[in-house]
Amino acid sequence: MNGGSVLQPGSLALSRKEEFKVFAESPRRSRPDLLTRKQLKSLATQARADYDRQRRQWHANIGPVKTPQLTELHEDLWDIVDSNEQDGDKAKGAVAVDAFPGLGKTTSVPPFARDFHQREIEESGAFTSQGHERIPVCRVGLTGNTGMKDLNRAMMEFFGHPGQTRGTTAQFGRRVLDCVSSCEVRLVVLDDLHFLKWGQKSGIEVSNHLKWIANEFPVTLLMVGVELAKKGLFGEGTNGRDTALAQTGRRTTRFGLRPFTIDTEAGRREWRQMLLALEQRVVLTDKHPACSRMSCRTTSSPAAPDTSAR
Numbered sequence: 688m689n690g691g692s693v694l695q696p697g698s699l700a701l702s703r704k705e706e707f708k709v710f711a712e713s714p715r716r717s718r719p720d721l722l723t724r725k726q727l728k729s730l731a732t733q734a735r736a737d738y739d740r741q742r743r744q745w746h747a748n749i750g751p752v753k754t755p756q757l758t759e760l761h762e763d764l765w766d767i768v769d770s771n772e773q774d775g776d777k778a779k780g781a782v783a784v785d786a787f788p789g790l791g792k793t794t795s796v797p798p799f800a801r802d803f804h805q806r807e808i809e810e811s812g813a814f815t816s817q818g819h820e821r822i823p824v825c826r827v828g829l830t831g832n833t834g835m836k837d838l839n840r841a842m843m844e845f846f847g848h849p850g851q852t853r854g855t856t857a858q859f860g861r862r863v864l865d866c867v868s869s870c871e872v873r874l875v876v877l878d879d880l881h882f883l884k885w886g887q888k889s890g891i892e893v894s895n896h897l898k899w900i901a902n903e904f905p906v907t908l909l910m911v912g913v914e915l916a917k918k919g920l921f922g923e924g925t926n927g928r929d930t931a932l933a934q935t936g937r938r939t940t941r942f943g944l945r946p947f948t949i950d951t952e953a954g955r956r957e958w959r960q961m962l963l964a965l966e967q968r969v970v971l972t973d974k975h976p977a978c979s980r981m982s983c984r985t986t987s988s989p990a991a992p993d994t995s996a997r
């Protein structure tokens with residue numbers, strides 16, 4: 688619960704349902720007008736302070752840019768969640784976004800989760816047929832050295848479940864399952880999964896726990912992290928010794944995120960589009976006139992698209 692305070696889009700950690708709902712349902716930010724030097728000078732003190740604050744907030748939240756990597760990942764994720772629309776008794780496929788640090792995993796997944804939330808609410812309504820609040824997405828970001836019990840507790844915290852202080856890992860798990868079923872959650876996002884304690888046996892306990900979530904919860908499990916395959920989550924490097932790991936591996940579709948590279952013409956063009964998109968968004972009086980008119984495009988590059996993913 689948020690203690691009754693009004694949640695602002697700028698202060699959201701997305702680790703509670705209220706925060707996620709505000710993120711998913713608040714209107715997109717609009718860009719402050721680009722003023723000329725003369726217009727800027729004519730602003731009264733208060734108007735100038737307001738304008739500067741709007742610009743600060745806009746620039747601090749300038750992304751995510753709809754890069755080709757982000758668009759490709761979203762398309763793949765839609766394919767998976769849509770193909771998971773079988774009846775509840777069938778185990779759903781899981782997804783892992785496994786890529787090097789800093790390539791935009793945490794940035795790319797929430798806009799997808801937001802669109803998924805909106806689609807579910809539009810199609811099925813804000814409340815379930817049993818009268819519970821519909822919460823299509825549960826998102827948890829893991830912190831250092833999280834064990835299975837902490838993971839279950841973090842999911843309970845997302846729902847604001849009161850029974851977070853006492854219980855075993857299994858009891859916590861069942862409480863989460865209750866929340867997931869009553870609120871008809873369809874997508875569980877676990878970010879920074881590499882922070883889970885992997886134990887001595889290259890992740891067998893972790894893998895079994897995730898398999899339990901994937902089997903018991905009628906959801907698509909979306910795991911995000913660094914070097915998940917290397918840690919043994921998918922049974923690679925175990926020489927086929929552990930069938931539990933191999934089961935998780937078979938059921939999980941893995942995606943990466945490629946970095947920008949400029950050693951090919953196509954890569955160079957993608958990077959240039961990214962820079963143009965950022966340049967277009969900067970609200971700066973007297974910024975480079977060529978970029979405000981976008982005449983610095985080459986004929987071979989496509990026009991900078993609507994690059995806003997948020």
Ligand SMILES: Nc1ncnc2c1ncn2[C@@H]1O[C@H](COP(=O)(O)OP(=O)(O)OP(=O)(O)O)[C@@H](O)[C@H]1O
Nearest residue numbers: 750751752754757787788789790791792793794913
């Ligand atoms: N599509 C994008 N548009 C704008 N900025 C982006 C985009 N993708 C990534 N970034 C920026 O790159 C930085 C790293 O992104 P992010 O934190 O999402 O990476 P990550 O893969 O989750 O990294 P880590 O593995 O360390 O958690 C952030 O500052 C983010 O704002």
Ligand SMILES: [Mg+2]
Nearest residue numbers: 792793794879
């Ligand atoms: Mg991240």
